[in-house]
Amino acid sequence: MPALAFPPFPDDVPTVPLLIIDYSLIKVKDANEIDRLWEAATKLGFWYLKNHGVEDEVNGMFDMCAETMSLPLEEKMKYEQGDEGNSYGYKYAGANATDEKGTLDRVEFIIVAEDDALSYPTPVHRTYPSTVNARMESTIRPFTQKSMEVNLTLIDVLNDKLGLPQGELAKRHINQEVKGGESRCTKSPKHQVISEESAVLGAHTDFGSLTFLHNRLGGLQVLPPGANEWKYVKPIPNHAVCNVADGLTIFSGGILRSNLHRVMPPPGAQAAFERWSCGFFTRPGSSVVLSALTDESEMIKEAVEKATPEVKATFNTGVTSGDWFRRRIKNHRIKNRKGPETWEDSRGTEHRGDIVSATA
Numbered sequence: 001m002p003a004l005a006f007p008p009f010p011d012d013v014p015t016v017p018l019l020i021i022d023y024s025l026i027k028v029k030d031a032n033e034i035d036r037l038w039e040a041a042t043k044l045g046f047w048y049l050k051n052h053g054v055e056d057e058v059n060g061m062f063d064m065c066a067e068t069m070s071l072p073l074e075e076k077m078k079y080e081q082g083d084e085g086n087s088y089g090y091k092y093a094g095a096n097a098t099d100e101k102g103t104l105d106r107v108e109f110i111i112v113a114e115d116d117a118l119s120y121p122t123p124v125h126r127t128y129p130s131t132v133n134a135r136m137e138s139t140i141r142p143f144t145q146k147s148m149e150v151n152l153t154l155i156d157v158l159n160d161k162l163g164l165p166q167g168e169l170a171k172r173h174i175n176q177e178v179k180g181g182e183s184r185c186t187k188s189p190k191h192q193v194i195s196e197e198s199a200v201l202g203a204h205t206d207f208g209s210l211t212f213l214h215n216r217l218g219g220l221q222v223l224p225p226g227a228n229e230w231k232y233v234k235p236i237p238n239h240a241v242c243n244v245a246d247g248l249t250i251f252s253g254g255i256l257r258s259n260l261h262r263v264m265p266p267p268g269a270q271a272a273f274e275r276w277s278c279g280f281f282t283r284p285g286s287s288v289v290l291s292a293l294t295d296e297s298e299m300i301k302e303a304v305e306k307a308t309p310e311v312k313a314t315f316n317t318g319v320t321s322g323d324w325f326r327r328r329i330k331n332h333r334i335k336n337r338k339g340p341e342t343w344e345d346s347r348g349t350e351h352r353g354d355i356v357s358a359t360a
Contacts, residue, residue: 085326176285
C-alpha cells in the first residue's frame with residue numbers, strides 16, 4: 001500500500017487558489033453552489049470537490065495500483081497498451097514523450113476501461129493483470145460507478161447553465177454502444193531535483209470531458225489563463241480535483257475551459273516519496289462527433305460567432321471522440337515519434353489562441 005503519512009505540502013511554492021465546490025450542495029441544486037461551479041468551470045476549468053462520497057473506493061484503488069505495480073515487469077508487459085492509440089492496460093515508464101523534444105515520461109499507469117469494469121467478467125476491450133481482476137468487482141466497479149455518477153451530475157448542471165436541452169450532454173456520454181471513460185492509477189518515482197526536464201507528465205489538456213482526480217502528494221501544476229508561471233495545486237485530504245477537458249470545451253464552444261496543466265515531481269520534502277494518483281476520466285462515446293452544439297444552445301452559438309477564425313476552427317473538429325483520443329494517445333508514444341511534429345500532432349485544445357505556450 002502507498003504510504004499514508006507524508007511531509008506537509010510546502011508553503012513557499014506558488015499555488016493556484018481553486019474554488020472548493022461542495023458536491024452535497026450540487027446534488028440538491030443549491031443555486032449559489034451551482035453558480036460557483038459555473039465560475040470555476042468557465043474561468044480556470046479546475047476546482048476542488050468535497051463531500052463526493054468516493055473516499056473508500058479511492059483508498060481501494062490506491063491499494064490495487066500498489067499491488068499491480070509490484071508485479072514483475074515481465075508480467076505487467078503482457079497487458080501493455082501498445083503503440084496504436086489504445087489507452088487501456090499497463091503503460092511502462094518511458095513509453096511516452098513529455099514534450100516536443102521527445103523527453104521520456106517517468107510514470108507507470110494501469111488503466112481500466114469503464115466498459116470492462118461494468119461488464120466484468122466479460123471483457124469489452126481487453127483483459128487485465130490478476131491484481132486488477134481480483135479487485136474488479138469489489139473495488140474498481142464501485143469506483144467506476146460512483147465516479148460516473150459524480151461526473152455526470154456535474155455535467156448535467158453545466159448542461160443546464162449552457163442553455164442546452166435537458167440531458168443533451170449526458171446522452172453523448174452514457175447512451176453509447178462504446179463508452180470512452182476509464183479509471184487510471186499512476187505511480188511516479190521519487191525525484192529530488194525539479195527542473196523543466198523533470199516533468200512527470202508534459203503540458204497538456206485532458207482528452208475527454210471531465211476529470212475526477214485524487215492525489216496524495218503535490219506535483220499537479222496549472223498554467224492560469226494569461227499567466228507565464230506554473231502554479232501548484234495543493235492536495236487537500238478527501239478533496240478531489242476536478243477539471244474540464246477537451247470534450248466539454250468543444251461542445252460548449254469554448255465557454256467551458258479545458259486548461260493547460262502538467263505533473264512535476266512533488267515539491268519540497270515530498271519529493272523523497274513516490275507519488276500516486278487515481279482518477280476517473282469521463283469521455284464522450286467513441287462514435288460521438290466533437291463539435292460545438294450551436295444548434296442546441298443560443299449561448300453556445302453566440303460564443304462561437306464571436307470567436308476568431310482560428311479558435312472557431314477548434315470547435316468543429318470533424319472527428320469522432322474515438323479518433324480524437326486515438327490520435328492523441330498514439331502521437332504521445334515514443335515509438336511513433338518522427339520529430340517535433342509528432343508532439344504537435346498529439347495536441348488537443350492547446351492550439352486555441354487564448355492558450356499560453358507551455359514553455360512560457
